[in-house]
Amino acid sequence: MADKIKTNHLKPPASAAINHDLASLAKDIIASAGVGIYIVQDTRFVYVSELYQKLTGYTDQELLGDNSLKNIHADDREKVRQQAIKCLKKESFEPYEYRFTRKDGELRYILETVTPIMFKGKRATLGSFMDITERKIMEEKYRGILENIQEAYFEVDLNGHCIFFNDSLCRITGYPREELSGASYKNITDEENSRIVFQAFHKVFKTGQPTEGFDWRIKRKDGTQSYIEASVSLQKTASGKPVGFKGIIRDITERKNIEQELQHLATHDTLTGLPNRLMVGQLLDHAIQSAHRYNRQLAVFFVDLDRFKTVNDSLGHDAGDRLLKEVAARLRQSLRHVDVVGRLGGDEFIILIEDFQDVKQLEILAHKILATVMQPMFLLGEECRVTASIGISVFPQHGRDEQSLMKNADIAMYFAKEEGKNNFQFYSENMHAMSSARLAIETNLRHAIERNELYLNYQAQLDFRTNEIAGVEALLRWNNRYLGLVTPTQFIPIAEETGLIVPIGRWVLRTACMQNVAWQKQGLPPVSMAVNLSLRQLMDETFLQDVRDILEETGLAPQLLELEITENMVMHSPARLIPVLTKIKALGVRLAIDDFGTGYSSLAQLKNFPIDSIKVDRSFIRNLPQDRDNKAITEAIINMGRSLNLTVIAEGVETKEQERFLRRKVCDEMQGFYFSKPLEPEQFAELLRQYSLSRKSES
Secondary structure, three states, rough: OOOOOOHHHOOOOOHHHHHHHHHHHHHHHHHOOOOOOOOOOEEEEEEHHHHHHHHOOOOOHOOOEEEEEOOOOOOOOOHHHHHHHHHHOOOOOOEEEEEOOOOOOOEEEEEEEEEEEOOOOOEEEEEEEEEHHHHHHHHHHHHHOOOOOOEEEEEEOOOOOEEEEEEHHHHHOOOOOOHHHEEEEHHOOOHHHHHHHHHHHHHHHHOOOOOOOOEEEEEOOOOEEEEEEHHHHEOOOOOOOOEEEEEEEEEEEHHHHHHHHHHHHHHEEEOOOOOOOHHHHHHHHHHHHHHHHHOOOOEEEEEEOOOOHHHHHHHHHHHHHHHHHHHHHHHHOOOOOOEEEEEEEEEEEEEEEEEOOOOHHHHHHHHHHHHHOOEEEEEEEEEEEOOEEEEEEOOOOOOOHHHHHHHHHHHHHEEEOOOOOEEEOOOOOOOHHHHHHHHHHHHHOOOOOOOOOEEEEEEEEEEOOOEEEEEEEEEEEEEEOEEEEEHHHHHHHHHHOOHHHHHHHHHHHHHHHHHHHHHHHOOOOEEEEEEEEEHHHHHHHHHHHHHHHHHHHOOHHHHHHEEEEEEHHHHHOOOHHHHHHHHHHHHHEEEEEEEEEEOOOOOHOOOOOOOOOEEOOHHHHHOOOOOOOHHHHHHHHHHHHHHHEEEEEEEEEOHHHHHHHHHHOOOOOOOOOOOOOOOOHHHHHHHHHHHHHHHHHHO
16 A cells, blocks of 8 residues: 655656646646637647537547547638638637537537747647537527518607507407507516606607617516517607607517526526626626725635546446536535525536635535535435535635636645545645646656656565465556655545546556466466555446456456455445446456445445455554554454454554554455565565475474
8 A cells, every 4th residue: 555645745747748838738727628629730639628528529539649620520621621711820819610510429519718828949839619509599499480470560649658558468468459548668667667758758759869779578467577678769750859769679688588598597507506607707796896905804615526527437428417417516515695506517616605704604615515425325226425625715824816816726635635525625835736746746647657767566475374475466556757655545536637647557467467476477376466446447338347457457367366455445336336346256257345344334244245355444554553443443344344344454453553453353465564575566566476485394
């Protein structure tokens, strides 16, 4: 198991590989979040964001290096090409629309903006890609209605009383002719709109010029509201004396409703109904101005759900959408009426808190939000729990503008995830350098396999009963040419968040199996090889086939492979994981639960899983035998394992006293620095050889 090292020990690289271009790119991506981002050089993709891949249906492997015009509708390609040329010449940066064919063949309408940048020393185009298909469908849906609005004619005296009108006015207002005759405009409107009408008529009377049309909300006879547009002119006698007004009224209720619906679509998230990124930005900007004017504080909470992609991948997108809607409702219920909660996209939410007294209030609210989100919910008949990580920035300490507050809350959220998720962090100045380091890790990790920078160390497991080496755990290590040695606690969480853990995990499994076979070919005794799995690996649709292929390719006997999953993983979604684990067992592969004792699973739950071993978490071994609670917990786990016929392995054994205690309590195996630190393949082979020879000499 990897030792924990604080992330701020890692310094940003000075290499040209993480240079100004990349910093500039990171800034552009952060600023443009919420839309798909890409970079094109010489009409070829050189970068595509995850959201761009989701919007188009293509993976980055399929897009990078490919022609950027290929999937654009043939009739629109020239327009897009000309826009790119104008962009590079710095002639035009206006948004434009075109049609795009997704990978699944669906035609979508896109709103795009392009900007010229320098990327790796060459001119390139940075594009923001937004799907506007829903808006286009809405516009087409109501086009016919807007083109067929009927008009009403009216004449009123100088006091505003009706003296002549056609039947359309009755239809628009809902009043019969006898009630409209002689009635005032005040009869069908409220006080606010009466002032609007009076001002419009008064202007016509004073200037003699007709109005071009003004909107007016009326109250129909049945109590409902409608919107009309009125065009009014002055009526005069032959001598030019004003005697009244005449005009045309159009019922624009449908148009107003459409405008409001389109406005809502433009400013609200279609799934949850919450304000979207655009609306949140406007509200935050207004809140900043108010806070500045009245010398108040303002807080921004950046909320990101932990392992949402795992739920999406394991239960499906419908379940993921239901989860997002439920979380949105819970967040809204956790806040005051005056607070703002919005959805930025994906599993990211934003909360604006105005008018608070001190930071303690924010801490209480953050705890409340975490507890509310973590409450169980049922998705497709299964109980599911998710947690959240929250980053908090405060005006004016952490920024005085919208962009700074949003960015710093986002940075703080990532540090909440690095602290183990399900917690909150306030922004601090030293997070900037650490955030740059995180970006450097992610960028370089994408190329770690192809650059042969990953390698494995191996830590032996000693059998207490036979005093022989019974197994070994493969531990992933990374030595990058720019960053140096990067600890697993720094890069594995990033690999899980980005999905890189799937190809990296596949590499680890193949390498460990090949090494085990290589040791046997050297004449060493066979030992069980333990390999850690992440939940994303386990739920990947190709995982089972990967295990089959690797066992066949390397020739390793299935019973010599042990796959380790954490207790928190198995408790995440037992109903879905048990069938997967059962299929793995059917291959002949052994299963172990790592970090046991931290996930609060019961004996009744544990017996349902097809496992062979449990590994007692190092936190319970650390202070043995002095710590009374840890002694009781460790002894209980050993007894529970024995009752279920499971092999119990103690992790993190570092002292003679710990080893003696575990032997007395009849623990099966131990692993830790007391017996052996993680070793290179040749060093482990020598250790295994020595133990094998010593056992032969004893016999």
